[in-house]
Amino acid sequence: MQVEGLAIEALAQQVPTPFYCYSSKAIASNYQRYSDAFAGLDSLICYAVKANSNQAILATLARLGAGADTVSEGEIRRALAAGISADKIVFAGVGKSVAEIRYALAQDILQFNVESEPELMRISEQAHSMGKRARVSIRVNPDVEAKTHAKITTGMAENKFGIAIDLAPALYKRAANLPGIEVSGVDVHIGSQLTELTPFDQAFSKVADLVTSLQHHGIDIQVIDIGGGLGINYGEQSQEPDITTYASFAKAHLGHLGCKIIVEPGRSILGNAGVLVSRVEYVKTGQQRHFLILDAAMNDLIRPSMYDAYHHIVTVTEQTQKVTYDIVGPVCETGDTFAKGRTIGQCQSGDLVAIMGAGAYGAVMASHYNSRLNAPEVLVKDDQYSIIRERIDYDTLIAMDSLPSWL
Numbered sequence: 001m002q003v004e005g006l007a008i009e010a011l012a013q014q015v016p017t018p019f020y021c022y023s024s025k026a027i028a029s030n031y032q033r034y035s036d037a038f039a040g041l042d043s044l045i046c047y048a049v050k051a052n053s054n055q056a057i058l059a060t061l062a063r064l065g066a067g068a069d070t071v072s073e074g075e076i077r078r079a080l081a082a083g084i085s086a087d088k089i090v091f092a093g094v095g096k097s098v099a100e101i102r103y104a105l106a107q108d109i110l111q112f113n114v115e116s117e118p119e120l121m122r123i124s125e126q127a128h129s130m131g132k133r134a135r136v137s138i139r140v141n142p143d144v145e146a147k148t149h150a151k152i153t154t155g156m157a158e159n160k161f162g163i164a165i166d167l168a169p170a171l172y173k174r175a176a177n178l179p180g181i182e183v184s185g186v187d188v189h190i191g192s193q194l195t196e197l198t199p200f201d202q203a204f205s206k207v208a209d210l211v212t213s214l215q216h217h218g219i220d221i222q223v224i225d226i227g228g229g230l231g232i233n234y235g236e237q238s239q240e241p242d243i244t245t246y247a248s249f250a251k252a253h254l255g256h257l258g259c260k261i262i263v264e265p266g267r268s269i270l271g272n273a274g275v276l277v278s279r280v281e282y283v284k285t286g287q288q289r290h291f292l293i294l295d296a297a298m299n300d301l302i303r304p305s306m307y308d309a310y311h312h313i314v315t316v317t318e319q320t321q322k323v324t325y326d327i328v329g330p331v332c333e334t335g336d337t338f339a340k341g342r343t344i345g346q347c348q349s350g351d352l353v354a355i356m357g358a359g360a361y362g363a364v365m366a367s368h369y370n371s372r373l374n375a376p377e378v379l380v381k382d383d384q385y386s387i388i389r390e391r392i393d394y395d396t397l398i399a400m401d402s403l404p405s406w407l
């Protein structure tokens with residue numbers, strides 16, 4: 001198995017497993033698919049930093065021209081540090097603190113995606129006190145069923161995100177008269193890992209109606225941020241959701257409104273550009289099943305434990321003999337399971353496996369649970385590689401804590 005010009009087997013002789021490995025070429029080509037699909041619209045691709053916020057990844061995307069969708073001061077700082085200019089940074093999130101708002105205002109970011117009325121008031125007060133005007137888009141919740149996992153659905157009435165689309169006109173009217181506020185657009189994001197495209201169609205149609213009505217009432221809407229959420233094929237479907245169809249919905253509903261379109265993809269840029277490489281520690285034959293016990297665990301990649309997410313898992317060297325295993329990690333939780341009853345090539349202790357589709361929401365969601373060291377991250381370009389995040393050592397791990405004076 002190769003990542004660009006490098007054999008994983010050879011890489012694993014240099015970098016101890018488990019480690020994340022990303023392909024620069026795959027990231028660039030996924031980004032290019034967005035540029036191509038949205039060509040013809042005045043658009044900006046603001047990569048969702050939360051999917052993978054490594055500086056090297058952000059710098060790769062910055063050089064391709066990407067902006068950034070952020071949800072915290074930390075993400076804004078990461079984006080700026082990687083060379084994404086403030087005028088390409090949007091800031092969403094339901095709990096923006098005063099300090100975060102002031103930081104974003106001081107940097108003069110492109111816009112705030114506002115998620116509630118109290119947040120709008122807070123931004124107004126802070127901007128006014130700093131002698132600034134905050135550009136805002138209100139994130140509307142269109143109440144459409146995203147048909148994805150309940151934990152990553154964001155655009156239904158019961159979800160904490162955005163404000164009900166029916167209440168938006170009144171809030172826009174209010175926003176237009178607030179000090180320190182410049183209404184710039186409308187924002188929508190209905191969820192993540194959407195593999196059916198009709199929910200986007202429905203949401204964009206509702207947003208188009210809203211924008212038309214706001215413009216009719218004299219509110220100057222210049223930007224429509226359509227969020228992210230396009231799903232990827234983790235290996236259990238026959239095909240990937242079609243990005244051209246997705247973009248065609250945006251064009252059909254929103255193209256004639258004279259607005260700049262912002263799109264915030266995360267997973268669909270990074271997801272299939274990365275794998276988690278792991279070594280088999282033990283093959284254990286239990287009473288009822290065979291277990292493949294890896295050196296990677298839920299603390300490295302939590303998606304299977306958290307969402308019962310499917311990730312394709314393959315042996316790095318092709319094996320003709322197939323065996324059905326429960327593929328698990330060493331953490332002391334039954335939920336530390338990557339796959340149950342999965343048939344893959346026969347393995348022995350020391351063999352390498354690759355957990356596919358791990359480039360997004362992998363390393364960023366990792367923890368040190370069970371006092372495990374982090375899986376390092378490696379970026380490949382052609383036949384070169386670079387360790388873009390090191391594995392810390394045990395002394396550093398322990399030194400993160402400090403003792404109170406009374407001990």
Ligand SMILES: Cc1ncc(COP(=O)(O)O)c(C=O)c1O
Pocket residue numbers: 048051069092189191192193227228229230264265266267268
């Ligand atoms: C506001 C916002 N924008 C963009 C994204 C990126 O989503 P995805 O990685 O599914 O493209 C998310 C995550 O769901 C989000 O919350």
Ligand SMILES: N[C@@H](CCCC[NH3+])C(=O)O
Pocket residue numbers: 050152192193303360361
């Ligand atoms: N972390 C989630 C997606 C949440 C997207 C962020 N709004 C995942 O791994 O699929």
